[in-house]
Amino acid sequence: MEQHEGKASCRADEGWWSGRLHELWSLADGAQDVTDLADSLYDMLLRMPGVLAVVGTRWSGGLLHYLRSVTLAEPTPSLVEFEQDFGESAAAGAPGGDPTVTVHDVSEFDGAMPHVQVLTAAGVRSVASCAVPLGQGGWASLLVGTADRDAVDVTLRARLKQVAEVTMVSNRRIMARREDELRQVSDAFLAEASLQMDSSLDVERTVRRVARTAVPAVAEGCVLHLRRSGGLAPVACSHMDAGEQQWLGAVAAEDLWLTDVLQQVVNRGHGLVLHGDELAGGPFGPTSSGAGRAVRALSVNPLKARGRALGTLTFLYHRVDLAEVASLFLADLADRAALAIDTSTLYEQRRRHVVSLQRHLLPRELPRIPGLTLSSAYEVGDESLDVGGDFYDAVPGTRGGVTLLIGDVCGRGAEAAALTGLARHTLRTLLEDGRTPEHALGRLNQALVREGTSRFVTALVAVLVSEGEGFLLRYWSAGHPAPLVRREDGAVEELAARGDLLGVLEEIEYGSGSAHVAPGDALVLFTDGVTEARAADGTFFESCLQDAVAQQGAGEAQGFAERLAAAVVEFRATGADDIAVLVAQAEMVT
Template sequence: MPGVLAVVGTRWSGGLLHDLRSVTLAEPTPSFMEFEQDFGESGASGAPDGDPAVTVHDVSELDGAMPQVQVLTAAGARSVAECAVPLGQGGWASFMVGTADRDAVDATLRTRLKQVAEVAMVSDRRIMARRDAELLQVSDAFLAEASLQMDASLDVERTVRRVARTAVPAVAEGCVLHLLHAGGLTPVSSAHMDAGEQQWLGRVAAEDPWLTDVLHRVIDSGQGLVLRSEELEGGPFGPASSGAGRAVSALSVNPLKARGRALGTLTFLYHQAFAAEGASRFLANLADRAALAIDSSALYEQRRRHVVSLQRHLLPRELPRIAGLTLSSAYEVGDVSLDVGGDFYDAVPGAQGGVTLLIGDVCGRGAEAAALTGLARHTLRTLLEDGRTPEHALGRLNQALAREGTSRFVTALVAVLVPDGKGFRLCYWSAGHPAPLIRREDGTVEELPAHGDLLGVLEDIGYGSGATHVAPGDTLVMFTDGVTEARAADGTFFESRLRNAVAQTGAGEALGFAERLAEAVVEFRATGADDIAVLAARAEVTG
C-alpha cells in the first residue's frame, strides 16, 4: 500500500517474545527470527485487552530496545498502526504496519489490518481445535493399547517399557517413575527424548530436593499436579534454571495408587506448557492403570518390587551381532519440541545367518507421527521375525496404515543380507524411500536404484527392488531424508556431497561409521529440523 515501509508480526506469551517475522520495502524477502527472550513489562504492555482494535503511534514514542521497534526504525517508519490479538494457550500476537507518516494510516489500511488480525484469530482457533482433536484421538488409542498390553502380561517391566517407548515422544519430552519403598521415594526409571539429557534427568530424579518435595506433596494429597512458569521457580526446571532444565515449560506429576495403597509417582516434563494441560486426564488414567498392573504383578512376583520402564524413543536399544557383519546406527533429533519426527530403523537376524535391515520415515512430526512410527516399525519387525517376505511385510503395513485412515504417508526400505561365499548377497525393496548406497572397499560409492510407491496412500502398491553383492570391506549405507535434505547456510543440500561424505567417513572403524556420517550431517546443517537416522552394515574382511 502507498506509504507503507514495513510490516512486522510478533508472537508472545506475556512479556516473552517467541519470534518475529518482518518484511520491509527495502528488503521484500520475509525475515524470520526466533528469540525466546523475556522483555518483562515492556513486552507484556502490548498484550490485547479485548477485541482486536487498531491503534496508531509515533515510532519515537515506542521503546527503542524492542526488536520490532528496531525493525520499524531501520525501515524509516515514523508512524505505526498496530493490532494485537489473543491466541491459544494464553499467548498473543501483534501485527504492526510502519508508515512514512500518520496520513498513510487511512481507513483502508485500518480495515485491512483488522481483517488480518481477525483471520489470525480464526486460524489459531482452528489449529488449536484440530490439535486437540488429534491429541485426543492418539491418547485414546494409546491408552487402549497400553491397557491391552498390561492386561495380557504379568511382566510389568516389559509391558511398561513398551508403553513408554511411545509415551515419551508422543506425550512429553521426559518422564521419571518413582516407587515408594521403605526408605522413601526411589527413582526406578527415567527417560528423555534427547539422549544427551538422559543422565541429567536421572541425576535430578535421584538427588534434587525441590523435585522430591513436589513428589511428596502429590503422594500426601493423592491428587495429580501440574506446575508451569513461575511455579517451577526454585527447582531445576523453567527459564530461571540452567542447562537442559531451561527448555522445560511445565511439569506434571501423577500419583500411582492401587487398591487403596500409594505405590509411587509418574512425572512428565514438557517443553510446551499447553501439552501438560491437554494430557492431564489421560496421564491420570495411564497412572491408575499402570499402578494396578504393578500391584497385580506383585501378587505373582514377590521379588519384583519395581518397574524398569520408559525408553528414550522408538528405536532398538542395541543392534544384533551378525557373523561376518559389523552393524552401526545413529539417530540425531532435529527438533527438541513438541512437534517429533517419524524416523525409525531396526535389524532382524535371519535364519540363514544373515540379517534383514529396515529403515523408514513417517511423514510429518508430532503425536500422530510418533504413534504411526511405532505401528510401522513393530509391524515390519513382527512379520519379518515370523519369516514373512519383505514384500508381504510392506504390503501388510500398507493395509494397516489404510485402516488407520491417516493422511500421513510412510516410506520404508528393507534390505536382506545373506552369506554368499566371500561376502553377502544383498536384495532390497523400497517403498518410496531414499536410495541406499554401497561404499566399496576401495572408497568408491555406488547408488542402488530404488523407487516404489509410498505406503499408506494407495491400496495396491509397487516396490523398487534390486540385488547386488557386498564383498568383504564393502558397506551398505541406509538413511532417511533428514540426511539428504540437510541444508547449509548457503542453501546447499547435503545430498550434493553425500557420496563424498560416505567415502570419507567410511574409511574409519566400521563400528562407528553411522555415527561419523550423522555427525558430518549435523556439522553441515545450518537450517532444517528433520531427524537423522543412519543404519550401516560392513562386510568384515577375514584372513
C-alpha cells in the first residue's frame, strides 16, 4: 500500500511539474525580459522537496547587477541592486556554453559574496548551481539551496537544468527581438537625427539638436563637449528629467573626474562604456549622491571628422545592458554628429571670412556731411556665402555737399569681389581727385572692357550740393535702378534713370537728371536685390517699394536704410541677391 501511494505521489508530482513547466514556456514566449519569468520560476524551484532557498544573480563579467531571492522563511521575492564588481573570481563563474548543473557545499563558496550570505542565512548547506548565458557578455546564475546534499538528487538537478534552458532560450528570443527592434529604431533614429542635424548650418543649433534628439530615445541623459582653446567645453546637454538638467550641466562643466574620462577618449580616439566600479570617484553610480545615483552606465564616443578631433558625445544610462547594446549604434551617431558639427563650423568660419571680406569692399563708416544724415545697410542674400558684388560709398565734396555712389557687379564669388573692389575704388579715387561723374564712369567702363570679363556692372553717382535751405541733386546712371526721393510729407517720387551697362560697350551713354531735396526729404539709393526680392506668392518687392520707403522713412533719419533693408528681408521668401541701401536725408532747418 505504501509502495502504491509512493508511485501515485511521484506521478502526481511529475504531472504538477510538467504543467508548471508548460506555463513557464508559455510565459517565456511573450516575455520582454527574462526577469518576467522570475516569480514563476522561483516558486517552482522553491516547491521542490528539501529546497530552503532559491537565489538568482545577474552579471556582466564580474559585475553583479542585482540579486533576487526567495526562501521558505520568506517566500516573497526580494530584489537587491548592487552594480558592484567582484573581480576575476566572480567572472570565472560565467558559463562556457549551454547550462550545466554543478553541486557544491556552501563552504566551498566565498562567504563575502552576497548570494552566499543569503544562502547561509537560510540554513543552506548544499547548493545546485547553474549558470545561464544571456548575450552581450551577460550571464545569470541560479542557485537552489538545500539542508543536505542528499536533497540535491537527480530530479532536482534535471529540473534546475530545465528551467535554466527555458531562461536561456527565452533570452535568445528576447535578444533577437530587441536586436531587430533596435535595428529598426536605430535606422529610423539615425535618419531622423541626420535630417535634424543637417537642416541647420548653425553650430549651436546643430549641437542642441543632437542632445534633444537623443534623449530619451537613446538614453536618460546626453552631454556634448567641443574642443575649445581652453580644452573641452560643454555646449549642449539634455536630461529626461527637466529638474535634473541644471545638475547635468554643472557636472558637464565642472566635474574633474568626467573631464579626465573625456580627455582619455579624445586621446584614444575610440569610445568606451563605463559601469560598476569603473564609475567610482565620479558623480555617477550607486556610491554617488543625488541624481547621479540612478546612473548605472556611461558611454563616451569621440567626435571625429575629416581627421580632426572635435569633442565628445556622452550618454547616461539607468540600465547597463542598454549601454552595451547601443555601443555600435552610438559610434555611428557620433560620427554623423561630428560631420554635421564640422560642416557647421566650417560654414561659420567661411561666413566670418566672407563678412570680413565684404566689409573691406564697403566703407568702414560714412562721412559726416553738414545738413545731411547718411545711413546705409547691407544684407547677404546667398546662403552659399560667396562674396556679393554690391557696393556703395560716399565722397565728401571739397566745397561742401557729398557725392554718393552705388553699384552692383553681376554674379558672385572671387571674380565678382575683385571687380567690386575695382569699381568702388576707381570711382572713389577719381571723384576725390575732382573728376566729374561722367569722366569717372567712363574710366571705369574702359577698365572693365580691358579686363575682358564677361560680367557687367551697374552704377549710379549722385551729387548733392547745398542750395538754399536744401540741396540740389544731380545724378548719372549706368543701367542702375532708378533712385527714389521721399518727401517730408511721405510722398515718394521715382527719378528717371536709364543709361548703358558698364563693361559691355566701349562707348556708353548715361541716364541723368536733377531734383531739389528739401529739408526732411530723403534720397534713397538701392541695388536690384531690393526690387527683385520675391515673396512666397511670387510678388516682387518692387510692387510695394514706394509704400515701404514712405513707411520706413517716417522714423529716425539715422536708421532709415536699416529699416528699409529689414523690411525687404522680412518680405523675401526667395531671391539670392544681396541688398544694399544708401540714404541721404536733408536735415530740418531749426
